[in-house]
Amino acid sequence: MNWIADVGAKALSIVSNLGLAGRFFAILAGASLRALGRFSLVIKQLYAVGVLTLLIILVSGLFVGMVLGLQGYYTLVSFGAESSLGLVVALSLTRELGPVLSALLFAGRAGSALTAEIGLMKATQQLDAMEMMATDPVPMVIAPRFLAGLIALPLLSAIFTAVGVIGGYLIGVQQLGLDSGVYWSAMQEGVDFYADIINGVIKSMVFGLIVTFIAVYQGYFAIPTSEGVSRATTRTVVNASLSVLGLDYVLTALMFGEV
Amino acid sequence: MQQKRGIDFIVGLFVLGGLAALVFLALRVGNLSSASVNNAYHLYAEFDNIGGLKLKAPVTMAGVNIGRVTDVKIDKEFYTAVVELSIDANYDNLPEDTSAAILTSGLLGAQYVGLEPGAEETYLKQGDKIEITQSSLVLENLISTFVTSGAGGGSAAQSNSNADEFE
Amino acid sequence: MHDTEQKQAQLIEVNNLTFGYGQRLIFENISLQIPKGKVTVIMGPSGCGKSTMLKFFGGSLTPHSGEVIFDGINIPDLKREKLFELRKRMGMMFQSNALLTDINVFENVAFPLREHTDLPDSLIHHLVLLKLEMVGLRGARDLMPAELSGGMARRVALARAIALDPDLVMYDEPFTGLDPISMGVAVKLIKELNEALGTTSVVVTHDVPEGAGIADYIYLLGGGTVVGHGAPADMMHSSNEQVNQFMNGLPDGPVAFHYPAEAIGDDLLDIRQ
Numbered sequence: 001m002n003w004i005a006d007v008g009a010k011a012l013s014i015v016s017n018l019g020l021a022g023r024f025f026a027i028l029a030g031a032s033l034r035a036l037g038r039f040s041l042v043i044k045q046l047y048a049v050g051v052l053t054l055l056i057i058l059v060s061g062l063f064v065g066m067v068l069g070l071q072g073y074y075t076l077v078s079f080g081a082e083s084s085l086g087l088v089v090a091l092s093l094t095r096e097l098g099p100v101l102s103a104l105l106f107a108g109r110a111g112s113a114l115t116a117e118i119g120l121m122k123a124t125q126q127l128d129a130m131e132m133m134a135t136d137p138v139p140m141v142i143a144p145r146f147l148a149g150l151i152a153l154p155l156l157s158a159i160f161t162a163v164g165v166i167g168g169y170l171i172g173v174q175q176l177g178l179d180s181g182v183y184w185s186a187m188q189e190g191v192d193f194y195a196d197i198i199n200g201v202i203k204s205m206v207f208g209l210i211v212t213f214i215a216v217y218q219g220y221f222a223i224p225t226s227e228g229v230s231r232a233t234t235r236t237v238v239n240a241s242l243s244v245l246g247l248d249y250v251l252t253a254l255m256f257g258e259v
Numbered sequence: 260m261q262q263k264r265g266i267d268f269i270v271g272l273f274v275l276g277g278l279a280a281l282v283f284l285a286l287r288v289g290n291l292s293s294a295s296v297n298n299a300y301h302l303y304a305e306f307d308n309i310g311g312l313k314l315k316a317p318v319t320m321a322g323v324n325i326g327r328v329t330d331v332k333i334d335k336e337f338y339t340a341v342v343e344l345s346i347d348a349n350y351d352n353l354p355e356d357t358s359a360a361i362l363t364s365g366l367l368g369a370q371y372v373g374l375e376p377g378a379e380e381t382y383l384k385q386g387d388k389i390e391i392t393q394s395s396l397v398l399e400n401l402i403s404t405f406v407t408s409g410a411g412g413g414s415a416a417q418s419n420s421n422a423d424e425f426e
Numbered sequence: 427m428h429d430t431e432q433k434q435a436q437l438i439e440v441n442n443l444t445f446g447y448g449q450r451l452i453f454e455n456i457s458l459q460i461p462k463g464k465v466t467v468i469m470g471p472s473g474c475g476k477s478t479m480l481k482f483f484g485g486s487l488t489p490h491s492g493e494v495i496f497d498g499i500n501i502p503d504l505k506r507e508k509l510f511e512l513r514k515r516m517g518m519m520f521q522s523n524a525l526l527t528d529i530n531v532f533e534n535v536a537f538p539l540r541e542h543t544d545l546p547d548s549l550i551h552h553l554v555l556l557k558l559e560m561v562g563l564r565g566a567r568d569l570m571p572a573e574l575s576g577g578m579a580r581r582v583a584l585a586r587a588i589a590l591d592p593d594l595v596m597y598d599e600p601f602t603g604l605d606p607i608s609m610g611v612a613v614k615l616i617k618e619l620n621e622a623l624g625t626t627s628v629v630v631t632h633d634v635p636e637g638a639g640i641a642d643y644i645y646l647l648g649g650g651t652v653v654g655h656g657a658p659a660d661m662m663h664s665s666n667e668q669v670n671q672f673m674n675g676l677p678d679g680p681v682a683f684h685y686p687a688e689a690i691g692d693d694l695l696d697i698r699q
Contacts, residue, residue: 046270054273090288121527129524132484133538133586134513155277162280165288184287192315193289201281 021217027138028146028216035143042144042151049110049145049212050152054159056109057102061160064101065167068092072168073176085178086187089168094191094200095256098161100248103207106153107240111215114145115236118219119229127220142216149212150205157204199255206247211240298348299326300385304359304372309340310395312361312370318344320374325350328372344372344389354379358391370395437462437594437626438483443492445478452478453489454650460594465620465627467637470647471672471681476630477521479647480596483628484518485509497593514542517587521599523579525571531558531582532567538589557585560622561615577608584615588623595619597629601636609636616640634673638662646672648681 035041072088121127121141130137165187172178191197215236222232309331318326330343346353356377363370374389383389438460445453452475460466460483470476481487482494485501494501496512504512525534535554539545545553558564561581571579580600587595597616601609617640620627631637638644638658646653646661646669654661654669662673671679687693 043267043270046273047266051269051273054276094284094288124527125520125522125524126526128486129518129520129526131486132513132516132518133541134510135537135541136510151274155274155280158277158280158284162283162288165284187288191289193285197281197284197289 020221021213024217024220025213028142028213031136031139031143032147034139035147038144041140042147045144045148046152049114049148050156052113053106053109053152053156056105057156057160058163060101060105061098061163062167064097064160065089065093065164065169066171068097068164069168069171069176073172073178082178083182084186084190085168085172086183086185087190089172090165090187090191091196093161093164093168094196096248096252098164099157099200099203099207100244102157102160103153103204103211103244104241106149106156106208107211107215107237107244110149110152111211111236111240112233114149114212114215115219115222115233116229118142118145118216119222119224119232122220122222123224123226123229125224138220142220146212146216149215150208153208153211154201154204157207158201161200195256202255203248203251206251207244210243210247214240214243299345300348300351301329302344302346302353302383302385302387302389304342304344304389304392305334305337305339306342306359306361306392306394307339308394308397309342309361310370310397312342312372312395316371318346318372318374320350320353320376325374342372351382353383355381355383355387356391357383357389358393359389360393361395363396435462436460437497438628439493439495440479440482441493441495443482443489443494445482445487445489445492451650455492456647456651458645458652458655460626460628461643462626463620463624464642465617465629465640466643466645467629467631467641468645468647469630469632469634469637469672470653472632474647475650476632476647477598480518480598480628480630483594483596484513484516514538514590515593516596517590517592517594518596519580519583519587519598519600521602523571523583525574525579525582525586527571529570530567531563531569531571531574534571534582535585535589538586542590553589557589558582560588560619561585562611575608577604577611580604580608580612581615584612584619588619588625591623592625594626594628597627597631599631600629601631601633612636613640634675638673648672 068089069085072085073082076082076085076088118127118141127137127141130140169180169183173180173183218232218236218239219229222228312328312331314328314331316328317324318328326344326346328342329345332341332343333339334341344359353374354377356379358375358377360373360375361370362373377391436459440456440458443453443456444451458468468476468479478487482489482501483496485494485504488502497515499512501509501512525531526537529537532554535557536550539550539553543550555564555567558567561584563578563581563585566574566578566582571582574582584600587597600612600616604612613636616627616629619625629637629640638661641658643655644658644661645655648668653672654664654666656664661669664670664673668680670676671681677683
C-alpha cells in the first residue's frame with residue numbers, strides 16, 4: 001500500500017512545484033521589466049547566450065539543410081517532382097526544423113550553461129551575498145539572463161533556417177544539378193510569409209521563453225552543492241527538450257491545424 | 260572598458276545577423292516580395308461547387324498569376340459558393356464578360372481559379388461579379404455521369420452547369 | 427548583572443529565540459547580546475547553529491518565535507524593503523567569500539557602493555582603493571576572483587563587507603581553510619578594522635586560539651542554547667566542564683567521544699552469534 005502514498009506524495013510535490021514555478025515566473029516577469037533599464041547587463045548575457053551558441057547553430061543548420069536537400073531530392077525525383085525541392089526544404093525548416101532543432105541545441109548549449117552558472121553562484125553563496133548587500137539577485141542576475149534567452153533564440157532560429165535553406169541549395173543546385181531558378185521560385189511560390197515564416201518565429205519565441213525559464217528556474221532552485229547543480233543541469237536539458245517537443249505539437253496543431 | 264566595447268560590438272553583429280536572416284527568409288524564401296497583393300481590387304465569382312479550392316489559391320490568366328483567392332463564403336439565398344478574388348491592380352482591364360473556372364494543376368495538383376478574357380469594351384471594377392463561371396470538376400459526379408449515360412453521352416462540363424440560370 | 431550594566435551598549439539583542447528545521451530544533455529559547463563597538467566571537471562545535479545565528483542577524487531566516495532586535499528594530503517583523511534598508515548597515519563576509527565571479531576585484535568592492543549610493547565614479551574609485559589598501563590588495567584590483575588565492579579572496583571579501591562602512595560586520599568562519607600566514611593576516615585585519623572603523627564585529631568560528639585572540643567577548647553555543655559566555659580569559663579557565671572541554675579541545679568530556687551505543691562486550695558477542 002506504500003506505493004499509493006508515494007504516488008500521492010509525488011503528485012503533491014508536482015503541484016506545489018508548479019505553484020512555485022508560477023510564482024517565480026510572476027516575480028521574474030516584473031524583474032525583467034526593470035532589468036530592461038540596465039540593458040548593459042542584458043548585452044553581456046546576449047554574448048554568453050547568443051554569440052557563443054552561434055557556431056553550433058551555423059554548423060547544425062548547414063548540415064540539416066544539406067541532408068534535407070539530399071533526402072528530399074532522392075525522394076522527390078522518384079515522383080518526378082524534384083522541382084519542389086526548394087519548397088520541401090524551406091517548409092520543413094521554417095515550420096518545424098528551424099525552431100525545434102535550434103531550441104533543442106539552445107537548451108543543450110546555452111540552457112545548461114545558464115543553469116550551471118546560476119546554480120554555482122548559489123552554491124558559492126554569491127546570491128546570498130547579494131541579498132546581504134541589500135541587492136535583489138532576481139533583477140540583477142536572473143532577469144538579464146532570461147531576457148537574453150528570449151531575444152537570442154528567435155534570432156538563432158532565423159539564422160538556423162536561413163543557413164539550412166542555403167545548405168539545401170548547395171546540395172540540390174550545386175551538387176545535384178537542379179536549376180537554381182526552380183529551387184528559389186518553388187520556395188517563393190509555396191512559402192507564405194505570415195503563415196509559415198511568422199508562425200515559425202512565434203514558435204521560436206515561445207521556445208525561447210520556455211527553455212530559458214526552465215534553465216534559470218532550475219539554476220535558481222538548485223540544491224547548492226556540486227551534485228545538486230549537476231543534477232539541475234541535467235534536468236534543464238531533459239525538461240527543456242521535452243517541453244519544446246510537446247509544445248511544438250500543440251503550437252503546430254494551433255497554427256497549421258485549421259483548413 | 261575596451262573589452263566591454265568589444266562585447267557590445269559582437270553582440271550588435273549577432274543581432275544584425277539574426278535580423279538579416281529574417282529579412283532573407285521574408286524576401287528570398289517567403290513570398291513577401293512577390294505575392295502579397297498590396298495594390299489589389301476585389302472581384303467576386305459564384306460557383307455551384309468549388310471542390311478543393313483553398314484560400315490563397317492563385318488566380319491566373321493565360322497561365323500567369325495575377326491574384327489570389329482571399330475569401331470563400333456561401334450565398335445564403337442560393338446556396339452557391341461566393342469566391343472573393345484579389346486581383347493585382349496592374350491588371351485593371353479585364354473585360355466584363357471574362358469567365359472564371361476552377362481548374363486543377365496537374366492530375367492531382369492543387370486547384371486554382373483560371374480567368375478567360377471576354378471581348379467587351381468595358382472592364383470589371385472593384386466589387387464586380389464575374390457572371391460566367393465554371394465549377395470545379397468533382398470526380399464522383401464525373402464518374403456517375405459516365406456510368407448513367409453510357410460512354411460519353413452527356414458531357415461532364417454540362418452537368419456541372421454554370422451559374423447563369425440563377426441570374 | 428552583566429546585562430544591566432551594558433544595556434545601553436547592545437547593538438543586537440536576541441531574546442528567547444526558537445528555531446528548527448522540521449522536527450529538529452536548532453535553537454531553543456536562546457538569548458544573547460552583541461555589545462556595540464566590540465568583537466564578539468560566537469563559538470561552538472560543528473552543526474550547533476553558529477552560522478544560522480548570523481542569518482537571523484541578517485534577516486534571511488525568520489525564527490519560529492522570539493525577537494532579534496537590531497538597534498531597537500525587531501528584524502523578523504520587517505518587510506522586505508525595510509529589511510534591505512537595514513542591511514545597508516551590515517556587512518557580511520561569507521565562508522566561501524562569495525565574490526561575484528564575473529567581475530574583477532575592484533568591481534566586487536565597488537558593487538555595494540554602486541548599488542546603494544549615487545556617488546560619482548571618481549569618488550567610488552577613491553573609496554574602493556582605500557578599502558583595498560586597508561586589506562593590502564590595492565595592487566590586485568584588476569584581477570578576477572578566479573585568479574586569487576584563498577587568503578587574498580578572503581581579504582577582498584573583507585574589503586567588500588566594509589565598503590559601506592557598516593555598523594555591523596559579520597564574519598562567517600573567517601579562519602577556515604587558510605594557511606597559517608593568511609590566517610594570521612585575517613586575525614590581524616579583523617582586529618584592526620574593528621578598531622579603526624569603530625564597527626561592531628561578530629565572528630563565527632570554531633578555531634579557539636584565533637577566536638579567543640581577537641574576542642572582546644565570547645559566546646559558546648551547543649545543544650541549541652548558550653553553554654557559556656564571558657571574556658576570553660574567563661572562558662579559558664571556566665569551571666564549567668562543557669566550556670572547558672571545548673575551549674581546551676579535550677577529546678572526551680560532557681561531549682562524549684563515543685556515539686551512543688550499547689556496551690562493547692554485548693556488541694561483539696552479538697556479531698559472533
